[in-house]
Amino acid sequence: MPAFADFFQNQAEASAHVQFVYDLAAGHVVFINAAYEQVFQGIRELVNAELPDLLQRLHPDDQAYLAHYWARWVQGPPANEVEVRLLHEGQPHQWFCLTPSYWQDAQGRVLLGGTLRDISVMKRYQENADLFNSRKNATLEILSHDLSGAFIMVQQIAQFLREEVTSPLNSRVPEMLGVLETTSRDSVTMIRELINLEFLTSANTDLKVNRVDVGAVLRVPLDQLQTGQRLLGHVFSYTLPAEPVYANIDVNKFTQVLINLVSNAFKFTPDAGFVAVRIESGPGVVRIYIEDDGIGIPLAMQPYLFERFTKARRPGLRGEATTGLGLALCKTIVEWHYGHIFVTSQEGQGSTFTIEIPRAETVDTPARAGAVEMLG
Known part of the structure; x- marks a missing residue:
């Protein structure tokens, strides 16, 4: 099993898309790949401290929309991709597609994972x-x-x-x-x-x-x-x-x-x-x-x-x-x-x-x- 874990972590680290894992019980991000720093100009070790500010930069019309789906995802395996906009002062907004995933271990610990793809050019x-x-x-x-x-x-x-x-x-x-x-x-x-x-x-x-x-x-x-x-x-x-x-x-x-x-x-x-x-x-x-x-x-x-x-x-x-x-x-x-x-x-x-x-x-x-x- 550790070999598989290493394999998937290496894949995530090599990805150009932002990939993360969120622990619902702990209420924080437990993994985020290196693409976070490139895409969001943040520091991955400080992602939990930077997350509130990042969410505040969501387009106002997308905040409740994303919150609606997040509330559904925490209840069970998610099926919907969601597209949201991130605001940048003085620049065009940035489009992201969030593809969620859901995992629950034998002890009932729930992890929400996801991939964030920048789809601005396509949009x-x-x-x-x-x-x-x-x-x-x-x-x-x-x-x-x-x-x-x-x-x-x-x-x-x-x-x-x-x-x-x-x-x-x-x-x-x-x-x-x-x-x-x-x-x-x-x-x-x-x-x-x-x-x-x-x-x-x-x-x-x-x-x-x-x-x-x-x-x-x-x-x-x-x-x-x-x-x-x-x-x-x-x-x-x-x-x-x-x-x-x-x-x-x-x-x-x-x-x-x-x-x-x-x-x-x-x-x-x-x-x-x-x-x-x-x-x-x-x-x-x-x-x-x-x-x-x-x-x-x-x-x-x-x-x-x-x-x-x-x-x-x-x-x-x-x-x-x-x-x-x-x-x-x-x-x-x-x-x-x-x-x-x-x-x-x-x-x-x-x-x-x-x-x-x-x-x-x-x-x-x-x-x-x-x-x-x-x-x-």
């Missing part, structure tokens, strides 16, 4: 990718709506001229107007198919779930949509929670759900109508409302809205085509996040789509409570 890459995708998806929706509107107008004018204007004998004007009408209609179809393909492709990729402040990450596409409201032809507004509200979501997929629902609201809301998004915190959940004052949804259609290739599909007010898949995909993605989506609507009075997803687990104490107490 910043993911944040930048999510930011890019959010802006891209919102911009595509704005451009597709604007271009579709222009092509639909050309199509309608061409159709009007072909029906109302008498052309000279043997004139090719009716033929040219027919070509213009067909080309405009095909262009609208192509634009919508491009957006639908983007949504379908994203929905078929694996989930990349992270604990994020929902209001902060969704502010990006909402800002884009608000900036583009002149092109969209509607009054668009949004409201976010006053305090951070965390949930475990795939930012890219969830952004596309939001944009898809906002796009549907635009489709069925007359020009100069309003579309609004509200994000609120509820007991254990985050709620997202997408509201409009459009034409509403007939009561007979509502039970079928979220079915694939639904018989409730209908063209938009400006002739926008629909595949009947968008709301079904939205429902699937929301359910992947252990959430629910539902609608309330009356004809002529608009619609409200509501998404509810679980909040990331926290304790009952305020989110800014000190995490030092979790080791007391």
Whole structure:
């Protein structure tokens, strides 16, 4: 047995990640490897004295979150990895992933072990990718709506001229107007198919779930949509929670759900109508409302809205085509996040789509409570 102990200790010492063992009964760290000094700029022999200050440097929104999981880990073998942020004055915060382990000997002595990996580079890459995708998806929706509107107008004018204007004998004007009408209609179809393909492709990729402040990450596409409201032809507004509200979501997929629902609201809301998004915190959940004052949804259609290739599909007010898949995909993605989506609507009075997803687990104490107490 000592040979095995030496082997694993040597492995821990050689690791670039911080590895530690904490004795619950004694209330202190009994082992920490040399990486502690490199990663945290501390002195390993003084780790127990330095630990309170280190915990105070946790991001305020992560202190109660970590304390919640620590309280669970001390009760039995832990299963969850936890990602937390460490603050550095005047520098970007540092991301760590804590992988816990649990061991109890024959005498009942409980040791909690763990590996702390610095995942800052990966997290910043993911944040930048999510930011890019959010802006891209919102911009595509704005451009597709604007271009579709222009092509639909050309199509309608061409159709009007072909029906109302008498052309000279043997004139090719009716033929040219027919070509213009067909080309405009095909262009609208192509634009919508491009957006639908983007949504379908994203929905078929694996989930990349992270604990994020929902209001902060969704502010990006909402800002884009608000900036583009002149092109969209509607009054668009949004409201976010006053305090951070965390949930475990795939930012890219969830952004596309939001944009898809906002796009549907635009489709069925007359020009100069309003579309609004509200994000609120509820007991254990985050709620997202997408509201409009459009034409509403007939009561007979509502039970079928979220079915694939639904018989409730209908063209938009400006002739926008629909595949009947968008709301079904939205429902699937929301359910992947252990959430629910539902609608309330009356004809002529608009619609409200509501998404509810679980909040990331926290304790009952305020989110800014000190995490030092979790080791007391």
